[in-house]
Amino acid sequence: MQLARTDRLLIVADFDGTLAGIVPDPSKVPVNLAACEVLDRLAQLPDTTVAVLSGRGLEDLKSVCPLRAPVTLAGSHGAEGEHGVELTGDMRARLDLVGARLGALGIEGAYVEEKPFQRVFHVAPLADADPAAAEAALAAARAVDPAGTTVAGGKNIVEFSAARVTKGDWIAAKRAQVGATATVFIGDDVTDENGFAALGPGDLGVKVGPGETLATRRVEFGAGVTDFLQELFTARAAR
Numbered sequence: 356m357q358l359a360r361t362d363r364l365l366i367v368a369d370f371d372g373t374l375a376g377i378v379p380d381p382s383k384v385p386v387n388l389a390a391c392e393v394l395d396r397l398a399q400l401p402d403t404t405v406a407v408l409s410g411r412g413l414e415d416l417k418s419v420c421p422l423r424a425p426v427t428l429a430g431s432h433g434a435e436g437e438h439g440v441e442l443t444g445d446m447r448a449r450l451d452l453v454g455a456r457l458g459a460l461g462i463e464g465a466y467v468e469e470k471p472f473q474r475v476f477h478v479a480p481l482a483d484a485d486p487a488a489a490e491a492a493l494a495a496a497r498a499v500d501p502a503g504t505t506v507a508g509g510k511n512i513v514e515f516s517a518a519r520v521t522k523g524d525w526i527a528a529k530r531a532q533v534g535a536t537a538t539v540f541i542g543d544d545v546t547d548e549n550g551f552a553a554l555g556p557g558d559l560g561v562k563v564g565p566g567e568t569l570a571t572r573r574v575e576f577g578a579g580v581t582d583f584l585q586e587l588f589t590a591r592a593a594r
């Protein structure tokens with residue numbers, strides 16, 4: 356792997372759907388511990404920086420992700436943690452307003468998650484039992500007046516964000532901070548496309564699972580992710 360021989364390597368991984376499975380209860384996700392262990396070993400190598408960049412709130416991410424320093428953890432798509440932004444009163448008011456509007460939809464089997472910078476409308480509990488009802492619920496959420504927040508879709512969710520920070524912004528900031536000469540970003544979901552879009556010709560985007568993507572390499576969830584990271588580790592360690 357040519358990229359593994361670069362001077363300063365930055366490796367950024369999404370969490371849910373990439374390093375952990377997706378289940379109805381987000382507090383009980385099955386974590387790919389083998390993949391996390393390889394990331395931890397990558398982070399011990401010289402001139403190599405590893406980060407987990409999640410849409411979860413930072414505290415929530417810490418409660419489910421076993422990785423710690425020297426691995427960097429960033430939450431809320433990069434709004435929380437290093438390179439984060441401040442939550443203003445205006446942002447909070449917008450979130451409260453859109454949260455109330457989502458709650459007023461009163462859809463059974465759906466719920467609204469409160470994150471520091473986002474309100475997230477979830478239909479995962481509904482999706483298995485009644486996919487059509489789940490789709491209708493997502494459409495109803497997308498039709499809600501967003502009160503000045505930014506609306507993004509994802510797997511079984513619609514997310515309303517008061518922060519303008521995207522995963523692409525965060526990756527650009529981190530790359531500048533560490534002076535990375537090549538960056539690897541691995542992710543599975545729609546918001547990860549912002550991250551892939553921020554990559555340059557010498558970088559590598561890795562898409563986990565199916566779906567349209569800007570990434571140039573694709574791996575399967577689980578063993579596919581672990582094998583890719585192990586391949587990267589072996590090449591980097593041999594540099």
Ligand SMILES: [Mg+2]
Binds near residue numbers: 371373542543544
């Ligand atoms: Mg994900």
